[in-house]
Each structure stands twice: as C-alpha cells, then as structure tokens.
Amino acid sequence: MSVVDIDSVSKSYDGEMALDRVSLQVEQTERVVILGPSGCGKTTILRLIAGFIAPDAGSICIAGELVSRDGRILKPPEERDLGMVFQDLALWPHLSVAGNLEFGLKAKGMARRQRKDAIDEMLKLVGMQALAHRRPSELSGGQQQRVALARALVLQPKLLLMDEPLSSLDLDLNLRLRKEILRLHEQLGFSMIHVTHDRDEALELATRMVTMNAGHIEDEKAAR
Amino acid sequence: MAKRGFLVFIVLLLLVIAAMPVVSMLLESVMVNARLSFAPYAGLMTSAHQWTLMGHSTALSSLVTLLTVALGVPLGIVLGKTDLPLRRLFAAVFVIPLLIPPYIIAISWSDLLGREGLVAPVFGTAFTESATHLLFGLPGCVAVLFTIFLPIPMLLTMIFLRTIDPHLEEAGRLVTGWRGILKGITLPLILPGILLSAMLVFLLSLGEFSVPNFLRYDVFPVESFVQFSAFYDFRAATAAAVPLAAITLILLLAEAVFLRDKTYELHPSADAGQRREIELGTRRRAWFVLVAVAAVALVVLPLVVLLVQSAGLHAYTEALSRAGASLMRSLIYAVIGATLLTFLGFFTGYLVHTKALRVWRTVDSLTIFVFALPSTVVGIGLISLWNTPWTNFIYGTPLIIIVGYLAKYTALTSRISAARLAQISPSMEEAAQVCGAGWFRRMARIVAPLARRGLLAAWTVGYIFSLRDTGITMLVYPAGHETLPVRIFTLMANGSQQLIAALCVIMIIATLLPVGLVWMVPAMRRSQAIK
Numbered sequence: 001m002s003v004v005d006i007d008s009v010s011k012s013y014d015g016e017m018a019l020d021r022v023s024l025q026v027e028q029t030e031r032v033v034i035l036g037p038s039g040c041g042k043t044t045i046l047r048l049i050a051g052f053i054a055p056d057a058g059s060i061c062i063a064g065e066l067v068s069r070d071g072r073i074l075k076p077p078e079e080r081d082l083g084m085v086f087q088d089l090a091l092w093p094h095l096s097v098a099g100n101l102e103f104g105l106k107a108k109g110m111a112r113r114q115r116k117d118a119i120d121e122m123l124k125l126v127g128m129q130a131l132a133h134r135r136p137s138e139l140s141g142g143q144q145q146r147v148a149l150a151r152a153l154v155l156q157p158k159l160l161l162m163d164e165p166l167s168s169l170d171l172d173l174n175l176r177l178r179k180e181i182l183r184l185h186e187q188l189g190f191s192m193i194h195v196t197h198d199r200d201e202a203l204e205l206a207t208r209m210v211t212m213n214a215g216h217i218e219d220e221k222a223a224r
Numbered sequence: 225m226a227k228r229g230f231l232v233f234i235v236l237l238l239l240v241i242a243a244m245p246v247v248s249m250l251l252e253s254v255m256v257n258a259r260l261s262f263a264p265y266a267g268l269m270t271s272a273h274q275w276t277l278m279g280h281s282t283a284l285s286s287l288v289t290l291l292t293v294a295l296g297v298p299l300g301i302v303l304g305k306t307d308l309p310l311r312r313l314f315a316a317v318f319v320i321p322l323l324i325p326p327y328i329i330a331i332s333w334s335d336l337l338g339r340e341g342l343v344a345p346v347f348g349t350a351f352t353e354s355a356t357h358l359l360f361g362l363p364g365c366v367a368v369l370f371t372i373f374l375p376i377p378m379l380l381t382m383i384f385l386r387t388i389d390p391h392l393e394e395a396g397r398l399v400t401g402w403r404g405i406l407k408g409i410t411l412p413l414i415l416p417g418i419l420l421s422a423m424l425v426f427l428l429s430l431g432e433f434s435v436p437n438f439l440r441y442d443v444f445p446v447e448s449f450v451q452f453s454a455f456y457d458f459r460a461a462t463a464a465a466v467p468l469a470a471i472t473l474i475l476l477l478a479e480a481v482f483l484r485d486k487t488y489e490l491h492p493s494a495d496a497g498q499r500r501e502i503e504l505g506t507r508r509r510a511w512f513v514l515v516a517v518a519a520v521a522l523v524v525l526p527l528v529v530l531l532v533q534s535a536g537l538h539a540y541t542e543a544l545s546r547a548g549a550s551l552m553r554s555l556i557y558a559v560i561g562a563t564l565l566t567f568l569g570f571f572t573g574y575l576v577h578t579k580a581l582r583v584w585r586t587v588d589s590l591t592i593f594v595f596a597l598p599s600t601v602v603g604i605g606l607i608s609l610w611n612t613p614w615t616n617f618i619y620g621t622p623l624i625i626i627v628g629y630l631a632k633y634t635a636l637t638s639r640i641s642a643a644r645l646a647q648i649s650p651s652m653e654e655a656a657q658v659c660g661a662g663w664f665r666r667m668a669r670i671v672a673p674l675a676r677r678g679l680l681a682a683w684t685v686g687y688i689f690s691l692r693d694t695g696i697t698m699l700v701y702p703a704g705h706e707t708l709p710v711r712i713f714t715l716m717a718n719g720s721q722q723l724i725a726a727l728c729v730i731m732i733i734a735t736l737l738p739v740g741l742v743w744m745v746p747a748m749r750r751s752q753a754i755k
Contacts, residue, residue, distance in 0.1 A: 052394055052500065077397040084398055090391035094412045103408055104399035155399060 001064045002027055003159050003191040004049055009058030011044055018044045020215045021058065026159065026191050033194045033202040033223070036212035042195040043087075046161045049193070050084055051077035063158060078107070083152030083190075084161040087168075089144055091136035097123070097147050098132040101154045108155065122154040125184065142173045149181070153188060162194040166201060178204050227663040231580055234571045235587055242594040242631045245605030246469070252608050253462040267463070278467060281443040284362060284436070285429040288369040293377045293422045295370075299515070300381025301406065306502040308511055315382065317519045320527070322375045323735050325692045325709040327434040327716075328728045330368045332526035333359055334438075335533045335721055342529060365441045369429050371522045376428075377421035384417030385410070390500055402502045419482075423475055424596075430468060431598025434694050434713065444468050445695070448600045452699065458604070465601040472596045480589065527732070533725035543726040546719075550711035554691055555734060557622060557707060561629035561690035566683045568630060569637020570672070576638060577645040588638070595635035599695020602632050606700050622705045628696035633689045637682035644678025645671070684739055691735055708734065 002025040011019040019041045026032050034042045047053050048060060051073050059069040062082075067075040092100055098119050105115045123129045126146040136144055145165060152160055162181075166174045178201060185192060194205050202209055206223040254260055299318070303311045321329050336342050337355035344352045358364055388410065396405040411418075433445030444464050452461035504511050534540065544551070575581060576588045594602060606628055610619040618624050652674060656666045672679065694709040701710060712727045719727075 050394070050398065052397065076401065077394075078400050080398070082398055084395065086391045086395060088389065088391055090389060090395040092392055092395070092409055092413075094415075103396065107400035107404050107408075151395070 002061070003030070003063060004193070005061040005064075006045070006049070007059045007061070009045075009048060009055040009060065011041075011048065011053065011056050017215050019048075019055075022215070022217055023058075024210065024217065024220075026193060029185075029189050029191055031185060031192045031194065031205055031207045032210060033196060033206035033208070034210045034212055035196060035199060035202045037197060040212045041215045042197075042212055043163055046084070046163050046193065046195055049080075049159070050082055050161060051075065051080055081155075081157050082159050082161060083155060083157035085145075085148045085152050085163065085165040087164045089136075089148040089165065091144060091147055091151070093136055096133050096135055097128060097139070100136070100147060100151050104151070104155050118154055122150045125153075125187065126150045126180070141169060142177065145169070145173075145177055146180070149184065153184065153190070156188070156190075158191060160190050160192045162192065164195055164197070167196070167198070174201070181205060227580065230663075231571065231575050234568065234575065235581065235583060237568070238572065238587060238590060238634065241627055242634065243590055245602065245609045245631060246594065246597070248609040249462055249465070249601070249605040250469075253459065253466060265463070265466070274464075274467075277442060277444050277447055277464065280362075280441065281430055281445075281468075284365055284369070284441070284443060285426045287362075287366045288373060288429040289422050289426045291366065291370045292373045292425050293418060296374050296377030296421065297381050297411075297418055299374070299518075300378040301385070301410075301502075302511060302515060303378065304382030304385045305410075306504050306511070308504060308508065308515065310512075314515055314519055315378070317523050318378060319375045320523050320732075320736070321372045323688050323692065323739070324728075324732050325434065325694050325712070326369070326372045326432060327438045327694070327713065328530070328731065329371050329526050330364075330435045330438045331716070331724060331728060332529045333364070333368060335725060336525070336529045340721070342532065360439050361441055364439045365436050368435050368439065369432060371526075372435075373425045373428060374522070376425050377418065380417045380421040380424075381414060384414035388413050393500060397500070420479070423479055427472055427475060427596045430471060431596075431601070431695075433598065433600055438716070445598045445600045448598075448604065449695075449698070452600075452604060458608075461600075461604055462608075465598070465604055468598045469601055472598075473593065476589070476593055476596055530725045530728050530732075533721055534729050536722070539722045539726035540730070542723055543730055546715070546723070547708060547711045547727055547730075550706055550708045551730060551734060553622070553705060554708040555738075557625055557629075558687050558691035561626055561633075562683045562686035564626065564630060565633055565637045565686035565690070566679055568634050569639075569682050569686070570641045570675070570679060572634060572638035573641025573643075573645055574667075574671070577642040591635035591638055594631050595633065597632075599632065599693065600699065602628065603696045603699030606631065606696070619700075620702050622702065624700045624702065625697055625705070625707070628700055629686075629690045629693065632693070632696055633686060636685050636689060640682040640685060641675065641678055644675045644681075648674045680742065684742055687742075688735060688739060 004024070004026040006022060006024040008021045008023055009019055010017070010021055022041070022045065024032075024045070034045060036042050044053070048055055048068065049062070051067060054068050054071050054073045057070055060067050062075075062080055065075070067073070067080060092103070095103065101119045101122060102115055105118055110118070119132070120129065123132055126149055128143065128146050128150060131139065131143060136147065139147065148165065166177055169177065181192075181194075182205065192205075194202075196202055196205075203223060209219075209221055209223050210217055211219040254262060254265075256263060302308055303315045303318075308314070334341065337352065337359055338344075339349075339352050339356055341352060341355075343355075359367075392413065393405055393409055396409045400408070431445055433443070433449050436443045437446045437449065444467060448461045448464035448468075451457045451464060534543075572587060572591060576584050578584075581587075606624060607619075609615075610624055610627070612619070618627060648671065653666050653671055656670045661669065692709060693707075694713060697707050698710050698713065701707065706714070708727070708731055712724060712731065715727065716724055
C-alpha cells in the first residue's frame with residue numbers, strides 16, 4: 001500500500017491553474033524529491049497532502065485512506081499523521097526548543113514522562129540536547145533547521161513533507177544538513193517528499209526524482 | 225542638514241506643545257506663594273475623599289478593562305479569523321461607539337432605561353427605578369465604558385492576528401485542532417497586543433470624565449473638572465490630576481520595559497495570502513446570531529433610541545438653531561486639527577521609524593504619555609502654561625483648542641505613520657537620494673506619496689479624535705468658541721431629551737459622514753480605474 005496516493009489532482013488559485021491532473025504515489029521509506037522552478041506547483045502538492053487546502057478535482061489517499069476529494073477535505077491535517085518542515089521553518093518563537101517539540105506530543109495526549117523521553121531522544125538524535133531550553137531566536141540557522149526537523153519527526157510520522165527547508169542556507173551548511181537528513185531517514189525509516197529547485201540537492205536526497213513544470217509532472221525517474 | 229534641522233524643529237515643537245504644559249502644571253502644583261511646598265500633596269495623601277476617589281477610579285478602570293479584554297479578544301478572533309458571514313460589517317458596527325463622544329452612549333441608555341425613558345410605559349416605575357439605580361453608578365459606568373472601549377481589544381486582536389506567519393499555525397495544524405492552536409500558539413503570539421489593549425483601556429477608562437460625570441459616579445477626572453470649572457480651585461484640580469498622571473506614567477514605564485519592542489512596529493505577515501480561516505462549520509449560524517445580538521444590543525439599540533427620541537423635524541430645527549454655529553466650529557477645528565496632526569505625526573513617525581535623532585525614543589514616549597494622560601490633566605496643563613498676558617494670542621483664541629488636539633493626539637498619527645513607513649523599503653528614499661534629490665523633495669515626492677494610505681488613516685483618526693474631544697476643549701475653549709460636544713454637554717443641564725438626542729444624532733452624522741466619504745471616494749476611484 002502506498003503511503004500517499006495522489007490521483008488526477010487539479011488545483012487553481014483565482015482562475016490560475018497551479019496543478020493540472022497530477023498523479024503521484026509515494027511508497028514506504030521512499031525519498032521522493034520534487035524538482036522544479038518557482039511557481040510550478042511543488043509547494044501546492046505538499047499543502048494538498050498536508051490538508052491545508054483541498055483539491056478542486058481528484059483525490060488524495062494517505063495509507064490507503066481517502067483524505068481529500070473534489071474540493072472537500074475529509075480528514076483534517078492533525079489526523080493525517082504527517083510531519084512537515086516549512087521553508088521558513090515556522091518555529092514557534094514563544095516556545096523553547098523543547099516546547100516546540102512538546103506541543104504536538106501534548107496535543108496527542110502523551111503523558112509527561114513519555115513526552116520528556118521522546119523529546120530527549122529526538123534532540124539527542126539531532127545533536128540539540130544541550131540547547132533544549134533555548135528560544136528559536138537564540139539559535140543559529142543550522143540549529144534552527146535541526147529543531148524544525150526534530151519537531152517534524154518527534155511524532156514519528158509515516159510521511160515527512162519538506163518544503164525547500166535548505167534553500168536559505170549557505171552551501172556548506174546545506175551540504176551538512178543533507179547528510180543529516182539522510183542519516184535520520186536511515187535511522188527512523190520514514191517516507192519523505194522533499195521539494196527543491198536545486199538539482200544537486202535533489203540528486204543527493206532522492207531515491208526517486210519528479211520534475212515539475214507549469215503544474216504538470218514532466219518527468220519521473222529513480223535517482224542514481 | 226535640512227533633515228536634521230527640520231526634525232530638531234519638530235522635537236522642539238513637541239516639547240512646547242506636549243511636554244511644557246505638564247511640567248508647568250506640576251510646577252504650579254508645588255509652588256505656594258512663590259515658594260516650593262509639597263503641602264498640597266501631603267493633604268492629598270491624608271484626605272479620605274481622595275482615597276475614595278482612588279478606589280472609585282481604579283475599580284471602574286479595572287472592571288472595564290477585565291470585561292472588554294475578556295469579551296473583546298474572542299470577538300476579535302471571531303471577526304478576524306473565522307468564516308463568519310458579514311464579519312467586516314460587524315467589525316465596523318462595533319467600532320462606532322469609539323468614534324463618537326463617549327457620553328452619547330450614556331445619554332442613550334438613560335433615554336431608554338431612565339425614569340422617563342422609552343421603556344417606562346411598558347415596564348412600569350419599579351423597573352425603571354431599579355434600572356436607573358444601576359445605570360447611575362458603578363454598574364452603569366462600567367456597562368457604558370465597556371461598549372465604548374470594546375473595539376480596542378477587538379481591533380488590536382484583529383491587527384495582531386494579521387501579523388502572525390500562517391506557517392506557525394499550519395505547523396500546529398499538523399498535530400492539533402484550532403482550539404489547541406488558539407490556546408498554544410495564536411494567543412501566546414498575540415499576547416503583547418492583548419496586554420497593550422488592556423493597558424490602553426485601563427488608561428482611557430481612568431481618564432474618562434464625561435461618562436462618570438453624566439452618570440454621577442465620582443472619580444478623579446470628575447473631581448478635577450469640578451474643582452476647576454465650578455470652584456476655579458486650580459490647586460485642588462491639579463491635586464486630583466496628579467495621581468492620574470502618576471498611574472499613567474507607571475503603566476507606560478511598564479509598557480516600555482515589557483512590551484515596547486514587541487508592539488512597536490506591526491508588519492502584516494509576508495505570507496498573508498495563505499492565512500487560514502477557522503471554519504465554524506455547524507456552529508456558524510449560532511455564532512452569527514450571537515455576534516448579531518451583541519451588535520444590536522451594544523450599538524444599534526442605543527443609536528435607534530436616539531433616533532426615536534429625536535423623531536420629528538422640530539427637534540432637529542431647534543438643535544441646529546441652538547447649536548448650528550457649534551457644529552460648524554467643530555467641523556472646522558476638526559479638519560484643521562486633523563491636517564496639522566497628520567503633518568506633525570508624519571514627521572514624528574519618520575523620526576521614530578528612522579531613529580534619525582538620538583532623542584527618538586524620548587519623543588515617542590512623550591507623545592504616548594500625553595495621549596494616555598486624562599484630557600482634564602492635559603487641559604489643566606494647557607491653562608497653566610498658556611494663560612498669561614503674553615500668550616493670550618493663543619489662549620484667548622481657538623488656537624488653544626488646536627494646540628490641545630496636537631498635544632493629546634500626535635501619538636496616534638505618529639504611530640500610524642511609523643507603522644506605514646516601516647512597510648516602505650528604505651531603498652526607495654535612498655534611490656531618490658542617489659538621484660540628487662534633497663530631503664524635502666524626497667519626503668514630498670517619494671516617501672509621503674508611498675505612505676499616502678497611512679496618511680489618510682492618520683488624517684481620519686485625527687479628525688475623529690479632534691471632533692469627539694470633550695475633556696480638553698471643555699476646559700480651554702475661549703468664550704464664544706465652544707464646539708458641538710461641549711455645547712451638547714452644557715445643554716444636558718437644561719435642554720429637553722428630544723433636543724439632546726437630536727444633537728447627538730447630528731454629532732454622529734458629523735463624525736461618520738466625512739469619514740465614510742474620505743474612505744469611499746478613493747475606493748470608488750480605484751474600482752473605476754480597474755473597470
């Protein structure tokens with residue numbers, strides 16, 4: 001069973017077609033990278049999967065369950081078991097690093113002891129344990145990226161959505177974080193859809209590459 | 225050089241207009257027979273009456289603040305973040321009481337519930353006696369001021385909601401519903417705005433004198449006004465004003481320490497287009513009914529009462545014959561005041577935004593301090609400074625009213641201008657500078673046109689606040705130059721209910737009609753241009 005199954009999905013904004021009958025499946029532990037220029041519809045696919053917007057036509061299934069269809073959201077984002085790293089990271093500025101991770105665990109009703117263990121474990125995994133009580137504004141760009149990753153993964157989602165999270169980093173940090181993402185993927189075994197316009201980044205991260213242009217999938221192939 | 229020189233001139237102007245009256249009042253309060261004496265303050269501390277006033281003032285302000293924030297914030301969220309039908313219209317309706325002189329709402333409730341009120345024939349004497357007892361006292365004052373200041377937390381909540389990056393809430397949407405997001409993310413993020421609104425409501429309630437005066441509830445501003453206007457006891461009036469100034473100063477210092485950097489410049493989020501609305505779903509109708517009932521009860525009903533009470537051409541003919549000149553004066557002073565406030569506020573906002581002089585924070589704090597001071601305190605300060613034979617060309621003419629507007633309300637136009645200027649890239653002015661344009665030319669041809677919507681908003685706010693001003697004008701207006709709010713206030717003593725209601729309706733039209741025109745004409749031009 002596919003983790004995500006997008007079937008003939010179309011989406012337009014104010015009459016402008018953003019996606020035109022796009023279909024895409026993502027399998028267990030697969031790393032799909034969507035590559036394409038700005039405005040080609042990459043982020044729209046992620047927002048449709050997350051459930052922030054509904055497709056005008058077509059359907060989306062997550063783990064075999066129908067979650068959106070023909071203009072309707074059938075399952076809200078918080079019930080889709082997803083993690084997401086936003087382009088601007090969207091770290092909550094009023095919460096500490098640990099607080100950012102704890103928010104979702106608390107919402108899921110996890111007990112305090114278990115929450116602490118899960119946060120410690122995840123922060124250890126991304127090498128941020130020592131900075132658990134810092135606010136996001138007190139962290140460097142790379143540290144913020146790690147917190148965003150940790151927050152997305154702490155709930156052990158079956159699918160991780162990454163919306164150009166590395167685009168604003170310098171090349172050196174970008175390269176290091178690519179390695180970090182691959183290491184986490186190997187350790188935790190999640191499926192992933194990563195959106196980027198950087199071909200090198202796509203080649204390094206993908207097990208499968210999807211090239212998009214003007215709302216269409218132009219090419220789809222396994223990465224080398 | 226031109227820039228620095230002009231901004232220094234603006235700072236000096238603000239010192240004379242805003243700072244010196246307060247300093248002069250404080251000095252005068254400690255000078256007894258040309259010698260320094262703190263005896264008036266010692267008397268202040270030991271007087272039981274002063275402590276009663278303090279209790280009344282703080283009880284009134286605290287209750288109004290608690291109520292407005294407790295209901296204004298949820299209302300702001302419902303109107304600013306959900307898919308409630310007609311939410312813009314509702315927001316506009318709820319704002320109306322803030323735009324008109326506060327006592328008008330009190331008059332309206334008195335006309336409805338008072339002994340000779342509209343409901344008297346229906347509900348009988350026992351009901352109106354109880355209602356009158358409640359209205360004329362603390363509960364009535366709280367209810368009326370709640371209606372007037374509810375828009376402050378509501379609007380600030382709506383404004384601060386627009387500054388939240390939608391991704392911060394979307395990140396939360398992946399793990400919890402809207403209830404959890406509002407509690408854990410949205411409300412903590414807009415907390416500075418909520419605290420700011422609480423402080424503003426507290427200070428404005430503390431300084432409000434026309435409503436407690438009408439509803440006969442003794443508070444510091446009423447005492448100050450009565451001591452000055454009825455007994456002409458300047459020292460007693462000042463003594464009643466100083467505690468208000470002290471509380472204002474303490475609260476503003478707290479704001480400067482805890483909130484200033486968080487509320488200073490508000491930027492709409494860059495991803496505002498992706499902002500998510502809370503879908504009310506099956507509860508949409510229930511929310512609509514609830515908000516509609518609140519709007520009718522708090523705003524529409526008082527306005528309808530005034531219309532009913534003033535029904536008939538005769539009331540309006542008499543109103544215009546007795547107060548037509550005051551209406552014209554009000555309009556003229558408000559237009560002049562708004563225009564000068566926009567000019568002064570623009571350059572003060574520019575100074576604060578660009579930090580062009582080292583005193584920028586002092587200037588900003590000064591304007592905010594004087595705005596937060598009760599009108600009666602500012603009025604007494606103006607009298608203390610300008611009532612001399614050498615400055616009679618100001619004090620003895622309507623100029624003193626305009627000076628009062630500038631002293632009190634520059635903070636509003638300055639903040640609006642600074643917020644708008646913050647949205648304009650500095651490179652706009654720099655590009656003009658590279659082209660060889662001098663500072664005045666850059667201001668006139670580049671910066672001001674780019675900030676025109678902010679300037680229009682500043683002018684509108686300046687007009688509204690100048691027109692509705694009662695506290696300052698009441699104390700400083702020269703003989704024969706009373707404005708409409710002052711005229712209504714004085715006619716309340718002996719005018720008929722019908723006449724007062726008609727004057728209130730005229731006052732509301734004088735406020736809302738020009739404001740509506742100022743905003744509608746450019747909007748219509750834009751829509752025609754699009755066609």
